[in-house]
Amino acid sequence: xxxxxxxxxxxxxxxxxxxLAIYALDRLQPYQTTIDHGPAPExxxxxxxxxxxxxxxxxxxxxxxxxxxxxxxxxxxxQTLMLLGERSRMTPRQADQLLAWAAKGGHxxxxxxxxxxxxxxxxxxxxxDRLGIQQYLSEDLDEESSDESTETDGDAPDxxxxxxxxxxxxxxxxxxxxxxxxxxxxxxENEDEPAYFSFDxxxxxxxxxxxxxxxANSAAATxxxxxxxxxxxxTVLSDPWIWDNENISQYDNAWLLWYLSQDSxxxxxxxxxxxxxxxxxxxxxxxxxxxxGLLVALALWHLxxxxxxxxxxxxxxxxxxxxxxxxxxxxxxxxxxxxSLLGGLQRDIQRRARRRHPGFExxxxxxxxxxxxxxxxxxxxxxxxxxxxxxxxxxxAADFTRQVAHLQSxxxxx
Numbered sequence: 001x002x003x004x005x006x007x008x009x010x011x012x013x014x015x016x017x018x019x020l021a022i023y024a025l026d027r028l029q030p031y032q033t034t035i036d037h038g039p040a041p042e043x044x045x046x047x048x049x050x051x052x053x054x055x056x057x058x059x060x061x062x063x064x065x066x067x068x069x070x071x072x073x074x075x076x077x078x079q080t081l082m083l084l085g086e087r088s089r090m091t092p093r094q095a096d097q098l099l100a101w102a103a104k105g106g107h108x109x110x111x112x113x114x115x116x117x118x119x120x121x122x123x124x125x126x127x128x129d130r131l132g133i134q135q136y137l138s139e140d141l142d143e144e145s146s147d148e149s150t151e152t153d154g155d156a157p158d159x160x161x162x163x164x165x166x167x168x169x170x171x172x173x174x175x176x177x178x179x180x181x182x183x184x185x186x187x188x189e190n191e192d193e194p195a196y197f198s199f200d201x202x203x204x205x206x207x208x209x210x211x212x213x214x215x216a217n218s219a220a221a222t223x224x225x226x227x228x229x230x231x232x233x234x235t236v237l238s239d240p241w242i243w244d245n246e247n248i249s250q251y252d253n254a255w256l257l258w259y260l261s262q263d264s265x266x267x268x269x270x271x272x273x274x275x276x277x278x279x280x281x282x283x284x285x286x287x288x289x290x291x292x293g294l295l296v297a298l299a300l301w302h303l304x305x306x307x308x309x310x311x312x313x314x315x316x317x318x319x320x321x322x323x324x325x326x327x328x329x330x331x332x333x334x335x336x337x338x339x340s341l342l343g344g345l346q347r348d349i350q351r352r353a354r355r356r357h358p359g360f361e362x363x364x365x366x367x368x369x370x371x372x373x374x375x376x377x378x379x380x381x382x383x384x385x386x387x388x389x390x391x392x393x394x395x396x397a398a399d400f401t402r403q404v405a406h407l408q409s410x411x412x413x414x
Contacts, residue, residue, distance in 0.1 A: 050245045054254050061265040068094045076106035080261045083110035084240045085270040095126035103230025111240045132209035138221045181219030195252040199223035203238040339390050345407040352414040376413035386410045
């Protein structure tokens with residue numbers, strides 16, 4: 001092909017590629033997509049991270065604590081301690097320390113964890129029991145307790161009534177009085193509208209000693225109680241979920257956090273008790289604990305076996321001469337006894353001595369021992385121990401072995 005032909009083919013190929021590119025660009029449509037990688041590690045590790053940042057944006061000093069012992073060096077006046085974590089292992093002594101800290105002028109806020117037990121007369125929560133506050137399930141409340149739980153904030157002299165005060169049997173009138181029965185409302189003085197919060201309506205707080213001076217409730221239950229304690233203040237909530245990362249932005253949940261912590265420094269305590277070593281290992285190293293448990297089980301199994309499995313008898317084709325000799329000796333020992341074996345060795349020694357010293361059998365015993373000493377060059381004591389008459393009683397295993405050793409030494413020396 002000539003150069004002109006190559007040029008034409010190249011031009012046609014470029015034209016074809018250009019047409020394909022124009023077609024492809026005309027068919028392509030740009031779009032945007034969002035890939036959700038989930039929360040950041042710091043958000044997953046701290047369910048109240050948004051609450052912390054919200055308070056810092058409101059210029060509230062916020063710090064974290066790892067245990068109840070933080071009150072040892074935390075001044076009470078001007079401080080708010082929020083116990084938002086689990087308190088299942090809190091001791092009565094720690095509860096007394098917290099309440100004593102609040103009585104000195106601090107603000108203690110905690111979550112009611114356990115339901116009150118009518119049979120035992122306590123809930124098992126040391127803080128609730130000491131303050132006389134009882135927590136119930138809303139579904140277990142009777143009509144009288146439901147009416148009491150729907151009272152409004154005691155500080156508001158002209159607080160509007162809630163749904164429980166509406167005439168029964170008229171649902172439209174109830175909706176007109178309380179359009180949001182599932183939301184918790186807090187009425188403030190000089191405010192026309194209440195603040196709304198999304199507490200869990202399954203729980204109800206009851207002030208058995210009538211000490212609370214402020215509270216917040218939904219149509220079905222009370223979810224916040226506030227009472228004076230000494231020179232300080234105690235706030236009890238039915239649940240802390242309104243302040244987690246997912247719910248703090250709903251309704252007036254964030255505002256309530258700021259309202260309860262205003263004009264003070266805040267210390268957040270997510271866990272009132274530390275995990276023990278085993279719990280930490282189980283949480284972070286479950287595979288290592290499983291391997292360790294398996295290793296311990298194998299070690300105990302190995303050490304617990306005192307003997308191995310029973311060995312099967314060896315086939316006859318594999319038996320050697322030594323095995324036959326040992327088996328014959330064992331048979332003679334069981335059949336004839338020790339004296340027969342020892343006597344046979346002594347007679348064998350005498351036969352060998354007669355071959356080397358004619359007339360040996362006619363010599364007295366003492367002279368026979370002397371002749372054996374000259375022939376074998378063994379001490380007379382060894383010869384006397386080997387050739388002396390055998391006792392009638394059965395010899396022990398050690399004595400029998402020792403006597404056989406003496407006789408064999410004497411016979412081998414001849």
